[in-house]
Every structure is written in structure tokens, then in C-alpha cells.
Amino acid sequence: MFVIILRYLVDISVIDQHRPAHLDFLDSYFSKGVFIASGPQSPRYGGVIIAKIQDRKTLQNIIQSDPYFIHNCAEYQITEFIPNKFSPNFARIIE
Numbered sequence: 422m423f424v425i426i427l428r429y430l431v432d433i434s435v436i437d438q439h440r441p442a443h444l445d446f447l448d449s450y451f452s453k454g455v456f457i458a459s460g461p462q463s464p465r466y467g468g469v470i471i472a473k474i475q476d477r478k479t480l481q482n483i484i485q486s487d488p489y490f491i492h493n494c495a496e497y498q499i500t501e502f503i504p505n506k507f508s509p510n511f512a513r514i515i516e
Contacts, residue, residue: 422502422515423480427495428467435494442488450483457514467495473515477501 429436447470450456458471474480480499489495504515 422504423472423474423477424500424502425470425472425480425484426462426467426498426500427469427489428498429465429489429495431494433465435492436489439488439492439494446487455483 447456447459450472451459455472455474456470457473459468461468472480472483474483477499484490484497484499487495490497504511507515
């Protein structure tokens with residue numbers, strides 16, 4: 422699994438212009454089972470995506486199709502982790 426931290430590089434007004442396309446991007450990968458959670462940081466300096474995928478390179482390729490990436494609106498920090506303690510409700514998501 423991976424945690425992706427987005428940090429905005431442009432004014433929030435520019436982020437908001439690309440937000441509908443970004444949400445479509447997210448929805449596409451939620452429907453494929455790749456993304457399991459996402460949302461803005463608070464305060465709104467960026468966002469967070471949790472992804473269930475085996476390969477960092479594939480994830481990097483996916484990120485390159487995000488409108489925020491395409492339009493140089495955000496930078497991405499990718500951290501891989503192996504969940505070894507989790508609630509029973511989370512177990513079905515990571516299996």
C-alpha cells in the first residue's frame with residue numbers, strides 16, 4: 422500500500438479550476454480498486470491519497486495522469502507501507 426501526499430504548488434484558485442478533472446481522475450482509480458481513500462489536507466495545502474497497488478512504478482505512471490500533475494499544480498510524495506496492524510473493518514480492503 423502507498424500513501425501519496427500532494428502539496429499544492431499554485432494558488433487555490435488554480436487548484437479549483439482543475440478540481441473537477443482531478444475528481445474524475447480519482448473516481449476512475451476508485452472504480453478500479455486502486456485508490457481506497459482520498460481527501461484534502463486541513464488546512465488546504467494539498468491532499469492525501471491511499472492506494473492499494475503492488476508496484477511503485479505503476480503508481481507513478483497513474484499519478485502522471487492526474488490533472489494536478491499535468492498542469493504542474495502539485496508535487497507528490499509517495500510512501501510505501503505494509504499494514505500489519507489494522508481494524509477488522511479494514512482487513513477486507515487490504516486482502
